[in-house]
Structures are given as structure tokens and as C-alpha cells.
Amino acid sequence: MSANPDIPATAIAEAVRAGSTSARSMVQASLDRIAATEPRINAFTEVLSERALRRADFVDAHPRRARMKLAGVPFAVKNLYDVAGLTTLAGSKIERTRPPAARDAALIRRLEAEGAVLVGALNMDEYAYGFTTENTHYGATHNPHDLARVSGGSSGGSAAAVAAGQVPLTLGSDTNGSIRVPASLCGIFGLKPTFGRLPRTGSYPFVASLDHLGPFARCAADLALTYDAMQGADRDDPACAQRGVEPVSPLLARGSGGLRIGVLGGWFRDMALTDATAAVDAVAQALGTTRLVELPEVERARAAAFVVTCGEGAALHLDDLRVRAMDFDPMTRDRFLANALIPHAWVMQAQRVRHWFARRVARVFETVDVLLAPATPCVAPAIGTDWIDIAGQRLPARASMGLLTQPISCIGLPVATVPLWGLSASAPHMPIGVQLIAAPWREDLCLRVAAALEAQGICSAPVARGL
């Protein structure tokens, strides 16, 4: 097999299992691609060449290699995942002074148990508080499809590495949209599973009651394969549900036929530019639906996610805010300081509103299986953009990237994000994502629809050219 950066993880694993290529050659190809493109992308904060090649040799010699689902597949993780021997940075300068992690995060261990090979750690917004990965300490991660634009965030390195063909798989985290936003802006597939589905053990928290972990890939089959390998209960994460593995890969071929699909209206159209609504309309047309669905009180749900984030996120950093506030990224410092001061009653009220909203949305899912919404209000803005005009309002550009994702992660629904192209009149070379949203624990439906759209040629995630 050649070292083509377009090769999906499923094909790499199949070839390594069959012995037609080696894990070492696939990992070396990934390391070479990283070395060639990284000066322009800045996706990685650490490349683990020695560890990766040693692990690749381990996979090649492993007696179970022919049964490993991810045999020889290179992957990388957002730098809030623990990697044994590395200090977990979470995008910060402050964490540099902490001791290195003693063991890998649970999801890394699960992927490596299936033969995947970790090749590095990826850039992000400091402490996951941002949607653009314009990190002052480690530099901005550039969008591989237009280097002058942001990659999205906070898992910007995770999305850019996949879009640049550096690795076929990455892991990120999503508290308010940090998988779905960069997947949308970098033109790749992303999955934010149901809250509590995947264990967060060995990852640096942002907002414990909202944090989700999940994968990025360039096709739905790779997303499903990775997700399946990571499922399962873990007693070390109290939020992780005690559910067995429910594999979705065998279900992808069922397609979208028979599913009741609706398009979210109201907030989800009002707060999106035509780039984004056109993407949703294209998906709706491909799926043969004209049904419009309105959720109640979406703006309040977004506000609830915002306030919970303020309260929980800042409390975690109170000690550092007291003694070394100047070591925070200027992009987050004043926000964390302000958020540390908010009254507890606001946060509790936000949690109650969140609970109210979850119950109302559950009723909606009694008559619909999958809901469609834009993942971002627009395509990736230029690095350094401060303001954006949406619905006649001048809004802060960075925070507004999550306007359409926050109400959904607020209540923990599973979402697959799929990339569409050529829908922006001003930037026809840029992608934009559509959220495929299902009821809790129905990741299978999100991924079935994603696979169906891919099979129809509606969405795709080509590696960026000319890097």
C-alpha cells in the first residue's frame, strides 16, 4: 500500500491485518506527512516519533494483529488527554510545570488495544475555552483548506491534523461545540457521542457536567470504527454510563431509509448565515425531508450552557487565578476571572433550565429520529477576526462559532457533523458542517445518516491540497 494521506483508517487496518503493509510503514508515512506540513498547519504540540515507531513494531509482531480492528492506524489526541511521560498541557502555559502523566488516558488505551498507534498531541484553545484555537502560548492552528483562516476550536489541532492528511483519526473534546465547530470549519467528520457514553478518565476537564470526548475522521465508517473501539463503562469517570458496547459499524449499511428526519427551525436558522442554511437545505433535500421542527426555548438553553460553563470552568482554576493570573492566555484570562465571581444561584438555575429543556426535547424525539442543524453560523473566518454580523446583530466572532452547538451539547444529545462544500458565495473553497442530532444513546442513527449522505456524494472530507 502506498503512503497516500487520503487512505482511510478502515483501509489501513485491513491492509495491516492482511499483512500487505506494515504498521511501521503506515506510521512512518504519517510522521513524514506531519514533518512536511506541520510548519504551515501548527496542529501538533508534540510528535511522538520514537514511541509511535516502537508501538508500530509491537503491532506488527503481535500474535493478534490479524484481528485488531485498528491495526497500524496512526492517530493523535488533543493535548488535554493524558499521554504517559508527557505533561498534560490542556493548551496552557500553567500546566507545563506539572509532572508528566503516569499512564495514557482511557480512550488512548482502548484504541491502542485494537492496534492503533498514537503519534502525537494536538493544539487547542487554553483549557478548551474557545472556538478558534488562536492559542497565544502555542500559536494559532491554521485551517488546512485556507491557511489564513481559523481551524475552529477548541479541538482545532484535532480537526486540522485530519484535514491536512497528517493522520486519519484524532480525538478531541466537546463541551459546547469543540468537536462540531472545528469539524465544520475544517471540512471533516466528527462525532460527539451522548453525554456519559465514553469515559473521560485521564483527560483534563473543562466543565465536568458538560464535557464529552469523541473522534474526528474523514469518513463515517472510520468514525464508527473508532467510536466502537472506545465504547464501554469505566468506573473511574462517575459520569460514564454503565452501558455495554453497542457497536454501530455493522449498522451503517442500513442507510437513512425509514428514519423520520426534521430540520430545526427558529434559532437554528435565525442565527446562521446563508452558507450554513444552504448546507442544511442540501442535506434535507438529499434525505427527502421538508419537515420543520421547532425546539422550545433554545436561546435559554444556550444561555444555560453558557452560565454552567462560566461557573464550573472558572472554579476549577481558582487557585491559579489567585496566584498566577498573568500566566493564563490573554484570550481566556479576563473571562476566567469574571466567571469565578458569578453567584452560585445563577449556575444552579442554569442546571435547572437545562433539565427542563432536556425533558421538552425528549418529547420532540417521540415523533422524529434525526434533526438537522448547521454546525456553525458560517464558514471559517480569518485568523484574528473579532466580530461577525448575524441576524442583524454585531456579535463576538469567537464565541458565536458555538451558537448552534451549545443548545445541543447542553442536554448531551449525540451528534455527527458532516462536511459540505461550495456553499459559500464569498469562500466557495471552504467547507461547512451540518449537525445530525439524535435522541440520547442513538449514535447509530446519526452515523447511519452520515454514511448515507456520504454514499450519495452530498458530504465528503478530502485531504487539503497544496500544503
Added chain:
Amino acid sequence: MTVVDHSAYIDAAAATLGLKITAEQRKGVAMYFGLAAAMAEKLEGLPLHAADESGNVFVPVVPEGEG
């Protein structure tokens, strides 16, 4: 949106928590606190009841090797 001057609250809360807000940080902190306050204001007015209490649930920790 209700217009409230939060500056006295910010000073008192910062002092209570042992946080120093420098002159350089003050404008940004006030702006972000005001943004949070505006969001919190949106959370008022829903007909919430006891059954809508937070879903945050404490999970007891079982000793290793048990359960």
C-alpha cells in the same frame, strides 16, 4: 436587558475569593461579568418546579475490588 452596575459586587466577590483584579484586567472582567449576567437573566421566567431540579447526581465511590 436590565442594566445593573456590577462593579461593587465584582470588588466584593473578588476580595472574598482572594482574587486580585488589576487595573488592566478590570475592563475585560466587567465586560465578561456583564455578559454572564445577561445570560443569567435569560434563565429567569420559566415555570420551573421541584421536578426540574438539577440532574447533577453524586455517584458514591466503591472501593477497589468491590461492586
